[in-house]
Structure formats: structure tokens, C-alpha cells
Amino acid sequence: MGMTMTQKILAAHAGLESVKAGQLIMADLDMVLANDITGPVSIAEFDGAGFDGVFDKSKVSLVMDHFVPNKDIKSAEQCKACRTFAKRFDIDNFYDVGEMGIEHALLPEKGLVIPGDAVIGADSHTCTYGALGAFSTGVGSTDLAAGMATGQAWFKVPSAIKFNLTGKLGKCVSGKDVILHIIGMIGVDGALYKSMEFTGPGVASLSMDDRLCIANMAIEAGGKNGIFPVDDVTKEYVKSRTDREFTVYEADEDAEYDEVYEIDLSEIKPTVSFPHLPENTRTIDEVGDVAIDQVVIGSCTNGRLSDMAAAAEILKGRHIAKGVRGIVIPATQHIYKECIRLGYIDTFIDAGCIVSTPTCGPCLGGYMGILADGERCVSTTNRNFVGRMGHTGSEVYLASPAVAAASAVAGKIADPRSL
Numbered sequence: 001m002g003m004t005m006t007q008k009i010l011a012a013h014a015g016l017e018s019v020k021a022g023q024l025i026m027a028d029l030d031m032v033l034a035n036d037i038t039g040p041v042s043i044a045e046f047d048g049a050g051f052d053g054v055f056d057k058s059k060v061s062l063v064m065d066h067f068v069p070n071k072d073i074k075s076a077e078q079c080k081a082c083r084t085f086a087k088r089f090d091i092d093n094f095y096d097v098g099e100m101g102i103e104h105a106l107l108p109e110k111g112l113v114i115p116g117d118a119v120i121g122a123d124s125h126t127c128t129y130g131a132l133g134a135f136s137t138g139v140g141s142t143d144l145a146a147g148m149a150t151g152q153a154w155f156k157v158p159s160a161i162k163f164n165l166t167g168k169l170g171k172c173v174s175g176k177d178v179i180l181h182i183i184g185m186i187g188v189d190g191a192l193y194k195s196m197e198f199t200g201p202g203v204a205s206l207s208m209d210d211r212l213c214i215a216n217m218a219i220e221a222g223g224k225n226g227i228f229p230v231d232d233v234t235k236e237y238v239k240s241r242t243d244r245e246f247t248v249y250e251a252d253e254d255a256e257y258d259e260v261y262e263i264d265l266s267e268i269k270p271t272v273s274f275p276h277l278p279e280n281t282r283t284i285d286e287v288g289d290v291a292i293d294q295v296v297i298g299s300c301t302n303g304r305l306s307d308m309a310a311a312a313e314i315l316k317g318r319h320i321a322k323g324v325r326g327i328v329i330p331a332t333q334h335i336y337k338e339c340i341r342l343g344y345i346d347t348f349i350d351a352g353c354i355v356s357t358p359t360c361g362p363c364l365g366g367y368m369g370i371l372a373d374g375e376r377c378v379s380t381t382n383r384n385f386v387g388r389m390g391h392t393g394s395e396v397y398l399a400s401p402a403v404a405a406a407s408a409v410a411g412k413i414a415d416p417r418s419l
Helices: 005-014 038-048 073-088 103-109 124-132 141-150 175-186 201-205 208-221 232-239 305-315 333-341 344-350 401-410
Strands: 024-028 031-035 060-063 093-095 118-121 135-138 152-156 159-166 194-199 225-227 259-264 271-273 281-283 294-297 325-328 353-355 376-379 395-398
Touching: 005 024, 005 118, 005 135, 005 194, 005 225, 031 038, 031 103, 031 141, 038 073, 038 141, 060 073, 060 103, 073 093, 103 124, 103 208, 103 333, 118 124, 118 141, 124 135, 124 208, 124 225, 124 232, 135 225, 141 152, 159 201, 175 208, 175 259, 175 271, 175 281, 194 208, 208 225, 208 232, 208 305, 294 305, 294 401, 305 333, 305 344, 305 401, 333 344, 344 353, 376 401
Parallel strands: 031 060, 031 118, 060 093, 118 135, 159 194, 159 259, 194 225, 294 325, 294 376, 325 353, 376 395
Antiparallel strands: 024 152, 271 281, 271 395
16 A cells, blocks of 8 residues: 655654554654744753753754744743743754744744655644645654754654645635635544645645645544645745755555545635634624624734735725724734735725734734724634633634624624625
8 A cells, every 4th residue: 555645754754664544653854843832841851851052053043933033931931941041052943032932833934844854833724834845843842952953853653634725826825725624524533633635636735834734733523633735836935935945745646545525626615613612603694793892803814915915906096994903913024024015014004903023922812902801803714723812702703814804894703895
């Protein structure tokens, strides 16, 4: 029996000719990532284990993105721990105020992850990099500490689910709608510890931003990782950011999959995930009348330039509804600058929104948009658990930037195709 794309990458990094689902392996790593929340915990584990050096200072990334600029004394101390560690070991990829971006947007943008890589991060949405044809997954702080020191991590080789994509997305439909549709279809545990492999002729029509969004939310279906084939779109994206050589892995024709789903992209409608699980999805024509208090456009899921463009297109010449708070968060400094150059920042501000420095901020209930009891928010983030963005009595509705922007204008969840 042949191997899936993920299994081939893991076999290569374990120095094995082949692997199979369920097998335990030790694999070499190409990048080890932590942020200002998980980094300090990993550093404490690193020091507690007696490690005295990192395996490769160019293959460790520390990104200060969750509470930066620091919101309080605790977050300041957490960042100080990371800054001290980065200076101690001369870490090449340390990103702080003025240079940072939301980690899962920043690393691809910087060319720090390439096709065929094996990446771990002490953040569940590390699975984002599968969009580039890499194996990437989230781990705990102890595994991250060991990875920083040894350059290796152990894995149980995952089985896989294939999603065969056909057709092309319609007007105001994006990768966010695709992944919400899939999660609504298979559930939040539908891909538990499995590789979600996206393939088929429909992949070619998806932008890299669409793919990054889809791979980012693989974890919301329980997936170990999400991964896309390396095609011309991937190669153009990567080669514009780095001159590093990369290896392209392809699934064998006789690779084994637990399930195969056929998805016609042309049939997907703008989709919203209702509280309090990402699987609680409804198409935009099933939503009903849901008044809102706040809109957040940003995050590692939807803070990229095409997301900003989609929101700006709807908000241009319009103003958000009275009583609605609009918060826009470009995911990196580069994206922020492009938004300025393209006039998007003016559009957002003229529409009554505020624009934040890159930060995870409100996504995890950190800051920059915490909800009070009874408040509702349409957010382009990736999770809508109870209390995720503030009070346990608040509600988060997950949607695309287009839906979020249209909802801000309407004062309730709205169809962007109607504007």
C-alpha cells in the first residue's frame, strides 16, 4: 500500500523508506515555533531539563503576537522571558514589537516554511503551513522544549482523509466558507488525529490565502494536520519569498484513506458558524435575523491582504451600523503597509472601524475587543467556544471577511452578495 503526502514527508524526516498509520517515529525538524504565551512555558521546560543550547538558531522562531504590545505586567514578563532567551542563544527569527506579525501569517510571508518541511509549534494552529505542502502541527510545551534542544520530535503517523475539490468558488465565497462547510459536514472530531489532505482540480482555483485559511482550521475538525499539493500557485508564492531549495512530495496513487469526500466548490455558499462550536454551521440564507454588537476582521485565519481587500471592497463608501464596533487587524506589518498603500486603512477608518497593530488580541479573549455579557460578535477568527472572546454569556459567530464586513454595515449577520 502506498503512502499519503503527509506520510511521505514524515518518512523522509525519520530517515525511513516508508511509514504506515499508527507507527511511532522520531523525525527531524525544519522549524520549531513558539509565541509569547507558549514560549515562556517551553523555556521553563527547556531550562528545567538542563538543556544548554538550541539545535539550530536559524530553525527556532519566537513570535511575540498574542499580547504585544504588552497589555499588562504579566504579558510584559512573558515577553521578557522570550526576549532574554532569544538574546541568550542569538535566535535568528525573533519577532517583537515593530517586526512581529501574527505567527501563522508571518512565517509563510518571511519564507521560513517551505514545501516538504516538518514543523512543530506550541500553538494548535501551526497546521496552517500545510497550505505550502509542509507537514506542520501543534504540540505541547514539553515537546516544543525538546524540539528546540534536539531538533527532533516523536509522532504517531496519522491516517488520512482525502477531500477531492472540484469547481471554482462563487462571488463573495472564500476559503473560510470552504473550511466552515467541511467542519459543519464532518464535525469538530471528524478528522481526529488524521491528516486532512486536499486535492483535486479545484485546488488550482484557490489562492494561497484561501489555502492558508483552510489548513489553519484543520485543527477545528480535530485534524493532526491539513495539507495541500505543491502546484504552480505554491511554487510562485514560495519562490517570491526565499531561494531555499525544497522537495515536493506527492501522495501515491494507491495511498490509503479512511474516507474520501467530494466537494464542488461552486456549490458552497457564504457560511457562518453559530455559537458555540465551529461545526454549528449555517449557510447565509439559513441565518435568520441575528443582531450584532461587534465585528472583528483579522487573525491568523483571515488577516491576510486578500482578506483586507474583501472587507475594504464592501466597506468602501459605506459606514458601519450605529452601535456596532468594527475592529480590523492586519496580520503582519507588511500587510499593514500594503493596506496603507492601497487605501484600505482610509476605507476602514472612514467606515467607522478602528485598525490595530498586528496581534491575536481578541481572538482568544486577550484584549483589543473583549465581549461583555450578552454581546454578539461576527469574527473572522477560528474558534467560537463559550467565553472564547470574553464573557461566557457572549456569542461569537465565525465568518469570512466579506460576511463580517457586510454584517458590520447591516448591524446584523448579512449576505455580502446583497451589497
